[in-house]
Amino acid sequence: MYKDTVYSAFNLLMHYPxxxxxxxxxxxxxxxxxxxxxxxxxxxxxxxxxxxxxxxxPTPAPADINQKQVHRPLQTSDLSGxxxxxxxxxxxxxxxxxxxxxxxxxxxxxxxxxxHFPAPTAAPGAPYPRFTHPSLMLGSSVPGHPAxxxxxxxxxxxxxxxxxxxxxxxxxxxxxxxxxxxxxxxxKKPLNAFMLYMKEMRAKVIAECxxxxxxxxxxxxxxxxxxxxxxxxxxxxxxxxxxxxxxMQLYPGWSARDNYGKKKRRSREKHQESNTGGKRNxxxxxxxxxxxxxxxxxxxxx
DNA sequence: CGACCTTTGAAGAAG
DNA sequence: CTTCTTCAAAGGTCG
Numbered sequence: 001m002y003k004d005t006v007y008s009a010f011n012l013l014m015h016y017p018x019x020x021x022x023x024x025x026x027x028x029x030x031x032x033x034x035x036x037x038x039x040x041x042x043x044x045x046x047x048x049x050x051x052x053x054x055x056x057x058p059t060p061a062p063a064d065i066n067q068k069q070v071h072r073p074l075q076t077s078d079l080s081g082x083x084x085x086x087x088x089x090x091x092x093x094x095x096x097x098x099x100x101x102x103x104x105x106x107x108x109x110x111x112x113x114x115x116h117f118p119a120p121t122a123a124p125g126a127p128y129p130r131f132t133h134p135s136l137m138l139g140s141s142v143p144g145h146p147a148x149x150x151x152x153x154x155x156x157x158x159x160x161x162x163x164x165x166x167x168x169x170x171x172x173x174x175x176x177x178x179x180x181x182x183x184x185x186x187x188k189k190p191l192n193a194f195m196l197y198m199k200e201m202r203a204k205v206i207a208e209c210x211x212x213x214x215x216x217x218x219x220x221x222x223x224x225x226x227x228x229x230x231x232x233x234x235x236x237x238x239x240x241x242x243x244x245x246x247x248m249q250l251y252p253g254w255s256a257r258d259n260y261g262k263k264k265r266r267s268r269e270k271h272q273e274s275n276t277g278g279k280r281n282x283x284x285x286x287x288x289x290x291x292x293x294x295x296x297x298x299x300x301x302x
Numbered sequence: 303c304g305a306c307c308t309t310t311g312a313a314g315a316a317g
Numbered sequence: 318c319t320t321c322t323t324c325a326a327a328g329g330t331c332g
Binding site: 153191192199212213261 | 327
């Protein structure tokens with residue numbers, strides 16, 4: 001996308017030429033199904049389970065990893081000690097850390113998402129809320145687990161209701177086959193790092209900002225996400241990596257493609273038009289089209 | 303009832 | 318290879 005392109009160019013300007021022996025052209029990410037892929041030079045040999053999660057873009061780290069105005073691909077060296085959960089395993093890190101786009105909604109300064117992170121309602125000097133590993137999100141449906149609670153990724157087609165008993169008496173064979181197909185539970189995509197962050201922080205933002213509308217909440221959460229330190233974000237990337245790993249174990253043949261087209265969406269053109277069209281946004285106002293990315297200023301001056 | 307809004311990231315599709 | 322598109326969550330809103 002345009003934003004990513006600009007940031008990538010910025011990264012090049014900021015970090016090239018790279019230190020000798022570092023930041024060479026990144027190894028291509030091995031595809032999920034390509035079990036024969038060789039690990040990148042210097043990357044420990046991964047078990048098949050972790051091959052998909054090898055660090056994709058090794059690039060040199062700046063001196064201060066917390067300087068958020070410098071955006072570049074994350075790398076495992078930024079997180080020494082964090083990605084060492086399993087012998088020989090490497091956590092997947094995002095290819096790029098993109099700059100937040102300008103807000104479309106007139107978000108309240110009282111939420112403090114632009115100038116005052118963490119939120120001003122937090123006690124002075126108090127650390128940003130620590131992430132607690134939500135074991136409920138993982139492991140409740142691990143095969144063999146005593147509590148046979150379905151993994152949250154499995155949902156009925158409606159997304160909200162349990163499957164109803166099937167009434168065979170009124171259906172033909174063809175109908176029943178089609179219906180069975182339609183009623184097959186949908187396996188949802190595993191949540192990415194930001195989605196996990198949203199799940200955990202949504203209630204807090206709702207309480208702080210007395211908002212309920214998700215579109216507005218998500219804008220705030222997006223800003224807060226970018227304001228997180230690299231270490232804080234890394235916790236969610238690690239959790240997301242575990243989610244994907246568990247998902248792969250539970251549903252080996254599953255592909256994100258399986259859910260394509262299950263949501264009826266308007267065409268891309270119409271989708272964009274709707275952004276400037278007559279429909280109101282979550283604030284009851286009419287959204288403007290997203291402006292070009294902000295210049296490369298540190299968050300502290302925004 | 304279900305698409306839309308909004309966010310980031312992962313992954314598939316397309317060029 | 319790069320770029321574009323879809324879908325994950327959430328809940329109010331609207332056609």
